[in-house]
Amino acid sequence: MSRPTKIIIDTQAIKYNCQLVTMIAPQSKVVAMVKADAYGHGAAEVAKILAAQVGKLGVCCLEEAQLLRDAGINKPIVLIEGCFEEHEYHLSAKLDCEIVIHNEQQLSQLLALEQTFAFTVWLKIDTGMHRLGISLEQSAEVFAQLQTSTKVAKIILTSHFSNADELDSPSTPDQIRRFERNIAPLLQAQTKPVEISLANSAAILGWPKSHYDWVRPGIMLYGISPFAGAEHNADKLRPAMQFCSKVIALRTIQAGETVGYGNTWQAERTSIIATVAAGYGDGYPRTAPSGTPVLVNTHRAKLVGRVSMDMLSVDVTELPHVAVGDEVELWGARLLVNEVAQYAGTNGYELVTRMPSRVARSYQ
Known part of the structure; x- marks a missing residue:
């Protein structure tokens, strides 16, 4: 792919x-x-x-x-x-x-x-x-x-x-x-x-x-987990799906500038924005709002702006050095799908079951 x-x-x-x-x-x-x-x-x-x-x-x-x-x-x-x-x-x-x-x-x-x-x-x-x-x-x-x-x-x-x-x-x-x-x-x-x-x-x-x-x-x-909160047995489960991609672009924007369709997110300071090759056409929820967590090089960052069909944007201003090609986890063992789903107003069941065929799947 x-x-x-x-x-x-x-x-x-x-x-x-x-x-x-x-x-x-x-x-x-x-x-x-x-x-x-x-x-x-x-x-x-x-x-x-x-x-x-x-x-x-x-x-x-x-x-x-x-x-x-x-x-x-x-x-x-x-x-x-x-x-x-x-x-x-x-x-x-x-x-x-x-x-x-x-x-x-x-x-x-x-x-x-x-x-x-x-x-x-x-x-x-x-x-x-x-x-x-x-x-x-x-x-x-x-x-x-x-x-x-x-x-x-x-x-x-x-x-x-x-x-x-x-x-x-x-x-x-x-x-x-x-x-x-x-x-x-x-x-x-x-x-x-x-x-x-x-x-x-x-x-x-x-x-x-x-x-x-x-x-x-x-x-x-x-x-x-089928539960909204902690449960003794459910907390032992191991996530099987890692949904991941990479940073494909980086740009610095100034305070007052906006990101994404509709100009829904506006920078309050000079910010570094990473563009990630994943969008709702890949199964990531379009309803995920700004602030939804995304892992970049295992560090938590925040989604900014609207999710596009093929891309999404992440504010990496506070992260250690980020470069094009760096790994991004959208959900997996370190970022649970239920947490992402909660931000998106749904549940983990829906997110994992609607993954499209264009996303390459491998077994390890």
Whole structure:
């Protein structure tokens, strides 16, 4: 690649973060969430990195599953939103995917299939997030239909937390209680193998009562905390993505002069401004305001002016000697993506998952 803008993925950090999952939830098996191109880290590459550590992989759609199979990945794959059209069940079977059932239409499509393949079905129950899931009132009837169907080999009862990243919120223990009360009679009536999965990254880290048979780490695998503040387990995570570039120009401007589109930042003194080859076309948030931290030669500096498509500007007046070609870290192990995201009015999830293809990605 001709531009110095790049993403470096620390493969050992991903392995370490997955090992932390198993240390925190030693009785649980792991579904590694590699949807959205493994949160921008490369789905096929991450699946290979974690092959020896996890039992299943989680994706959002069949296209993501197909990519993994084309890459030679043979781990079980869970379609976390299930199938959207009738023909997708046949492709799911061909790709050896496990499917989520979260509404009556999906249930009807599954039961009407004319095939002998028997799926592992994740029955998603709505315990309070009210996004996807069979209602608590309907869950017993749906569970009974799945148990009697020849299209179903195994059932995994699942739900999703709405607020697990807030450790003082009562909603997570409330959801756990609803789930446990709801599934108790189902487990007593089971005739097929049944397992349980509740915990996403925040629940793995902060809510040990939610671990059960399968945990579903996503953002934590990539070393990004799901919490806004400090948390004992999350603070052990190691960031896997370093987003970096280089200084491509330097200029001295006088007090009263401005930088960037719209003249939004004005120098209060004689200032040295470094131009960096990275912008919103490379995945850096355009909403990042002046003052957002940037590391130049490991020293903290501040973004100034509006972020352009291909470039951004940094005030390096207070830094030791800076030259064209010097290294810049936009986020990584020394500058956490969550800090940058906070300045930009979003979260680390969004920043890492929207990295474009023009930024070269390497694995170390």
